[in-house]
Amino acid sequence: MENNRDGAFASAAELTTGIAARKAIRAGQWTSHTSGLAPGHVQGNVVILRAADADDFLRFCLRNPKPCPLLAVSEPGEPLLPTLGADVDIRFDVPRYRVWRKGELVAEPTAIAELWQADFVTFVIGCSFSFEQALLDAGIPLRHVANGRNVAMYRTNIPTTPAGKFHGPLVVSMRPMTAANAIRAIQVTSRLPNVHGAPVHFGDPAEIGIADLAKPDFGDPVEILPGEVPVYWACGVTPQAAVMEARPELCITHAPGAMLVTDLLNHQLAFS
Amino acid sequence: MENNRDGAFASAAELTTGIAARKAIRAGQWTSHTSGLAPGHVQGNVVILRAADADDFLRFCLRNPKPCPLLAVSEPGEPLLPTLGADVDIRFDVPRYRVWRKGELVAEPTAIAELWQADFVTFVIGCSFSFEQALLDAGIPLRHVANGRNVAMYRTNIPTTPAGKFHGPLVVSMRPMTAANAIRAIQVTSRLPNVHGAPVHFGDPAEIGIADLAKPDFGDPVEILPGEVPVYWACGVTPQAAVMEARPELCITHAPGAMLVTDLLNHQLAFS
Numbered sequence: 001m002e003n004n005r006d007g008a009f010a011s012a013a014e015l016t017t018g019i020a021a022r023k024a025i026r027a028g029q030w031t032s033h034t035s036g037l038a039p040g041h042v043q044g045n046v047v048i049l050r051a052a053d054a055d056d057f058l059r060f061c062l063r064n065p066k067p068c069p070l071l072a073v074s075e076p077g078e079p080l081l082p083t084l085g086a087d088v089d090i091r092f093d094v095p096r097y098r099v100w101r102k103g104e105l106v107a108e109p110t111a112i113a114e115l116w117q118a119d120f121v122t123f124v125i126g127c128s129f130s131f132e133q134a135l136l137d138a139g140i141p142l143r144h145v146a147n148g149r150n151v152a153m154y155r156t157n158i159p160t161t162p163a164g165k166f167h168g169p170l171v172v173s174m175r176p177m178t179a180a181n182a183i184r185a186i187q188v189t190s191r192l193p194n195v196h197g198a199p200v201h202f203g204d205p206a207e208i209g210i211a212d213l214a215k216p217d218f219g220d221p222v223e224i225l226p227g228e229v230p231v232y233w234a235c236g237v238t239p240q241a242a243v244m245e246a247r248p249e250l251c252i253t254h255a256p257g258a259m260l261v262t263d264l265l266n267h268q269l270a271f272s
Numbered sequence: 273m274e275n276n277r278d279g280a281f282a283s284a285a286e287l288t289t290g291i292a293a294r295k296a297i298r299a300g301q302w303t304s305h306t307s308g309l310a311p312g313h314v315q316g317n318v319v320i321l322r323a324a325d326a327d328d329f330l331r332f333c334l335r336n337p338k339p340c341p342l343l344a345v346s347e348p349g350e351p352l353l354p355t356l357g358a359d360v361d362i363r364f365d366v367p368r369y370r371v372w373r374k375g376e377l378v379a380e381p382t383a384i385a386e387l388w389q390a391d392f393v394t395f396v397i398g399c400s401f402s403f404e405q406a407l408l409d410a411g412i413p414l415r416h417v418a419n420g421r422n423v424a425m426y427r428t429n430i431p432t433t434p435a436g437k438f439h440g441p442l443v444v445s446m447r448p449m450t451a452a453n454a455i456r457a458i459q460v461t462s463r464l465p466n467v468h469g470a471p472v473h474f475g476d477p478a479e480i481g482i483a484d485l486a487k488p489d490f491g492d493p494v495e496i497l498p499g500e501v502p503v504y505w506a507c508g509v510t511p512q513a514a515v516m517e518a519r520p521e522l523c524i525t526h527a528p529g530a531m532l533v534t535d536l537l538n539h540q541l542a543f544s
Contacts, residue, residue, distance in 0.1 A: 183458055229475060
């Protein structure tokens with residue numbers, strides 16, 4: 001039991017499906033990170049923008065599919081996302097939101113019905129939870145998971161393809177592993193293009209503009225043992241950073257780690 | 273026109289199908305390496321053994337599928353290999369053979385009908401020509417191909433799984449490329465398990481027991497430029513070396529580079 005509101009509780013062990021997780025979240029019984037909820041189910045990054053910004057952002061995602069794989073885009077003003085779950089209502093179904101005005105964080109509510117606008121467009125973007133589960137299922141250990149830390153993330157010198165007001169560098173997540181595991185990891189994640197797909201680089205961090213692996217720009221540093229190489233994947237922080245940089249009048253995102261839990265199964269994302 | 277016998281010639285430009293290539297080879301009009309013949313068609317390494325040795329060798333190949341991917345195994349005494357081409361007769365259809373007695377090279381004929389035994393078993397093993405074409409088709413440059421050299425090959429400290437008299441180290445071929453191209457190469461060759469599949473290693477040669485990349489055990493050395501990593505694939509020289517080491521009473525192989533040209537298309541080998 002990790003959450004508590006109005007005397008109601010939810011236990012992660014009970015929230016084994018997307019429907020059960022969302023029901024608890026919607027009832028205010030779960031308001032923190034969703035790692036480990038509804039095992040096997042796809043979770044998504046959330047970005048909500050007004051229509052004028054949404055047009056640019058949609059083109060930004062389409063032009064940068066590795067960091068911004070779109071799992072769903074709503075109709076303008078429509079809070080339901082039926083392709084991710086019959087009952088999904090983006091006004092209530094994220095455990096904790098962040099509300100940004102002109103790039104400044106102004107609130108962290110657990111529902112956004114009162115903020116809803118008739119032209120809001122919701123973007124749900126694939127997240128590395130899905131491919132990390134696939135790697136673990138393939139027998140590839142992930143040190144940050146074993147250590148209970150956040151993955152190490154870095155700004156690179158690889159530019160995204162801009163669209164309107166959205167631009168900025170590719171952000172990558174890094175996982176150290178042996179060469180043999182890296183080869184297997186490339187195979188496993190290649191089958192999952194909707195959750196960042198294959199790595200964008202491995203080996204020398206300087207080649208992609210990373211000065212010091214011990215100093216990630218986001219997340220926690222991770223040890224690299226002898227015989228291991230750092231492997232870099234495009235990261236969903238890329239579009240978040242582009243949105244922050246663009247400073248739109250109003251933007252709502254999920255709070256870090258508190259994702260939208262969907263009814264999709266990770267296995268359904270694999271193209272073969 | 274590269275070959276000449278009894279006044280007959282063949283031009284590589286004319287030998288665009290497996291059938292045409294084998295017809296010229298069978299007629300003695302082509303007696304050298306088959307690189308570039310019948311573009312897009314699968315070529316195979318050939319090992320012919322007497323039944324007593326063939327049983328062990330079949331188990332050796334099955335236990336070591338990455339270096340020894342079997343494209344076909346004949347019935348004992350049967351010179352035809354109909355799954356590789358309706359007219360394939362292994363007594364005539366290899367441009368040049370090597371005949372080995374107790375591990376010693378004793379002859380290099382262009383046909384072996386006179387040597388044929390009622391218990392001969394033919395093994396046809398996938399060859400890197402197929403995956404190299406797939407890499408080139410994917411836009412990945414291969415320096416040894418561009419330079420017209422043989423690929424660099426190395427004995428490793430990775431043991432094969434022995435079977436009867438056959439054993440020995442894994443032999444790998446190495447191709448230098450950028451990390452981005454290596455990631456793409458892993459994807460491309462993973463789809464081709466019948467021609468060695470994904471790499472077995474990349475990066476540090478010492479990790480797999482290679483002392484000096486500048487001194488390959490077989491083939492030609494190749495330059496590794498800044499920003500490139502060496503990528504290592506299991507190599508069809510592995511079973512050849514195991515056979516030489518075992519010194520069977522009698523063994524017949526193709527001469528280096530003078531492969532069996534089949535009717536299979538490289539694209540047919542991809543599993544997806």
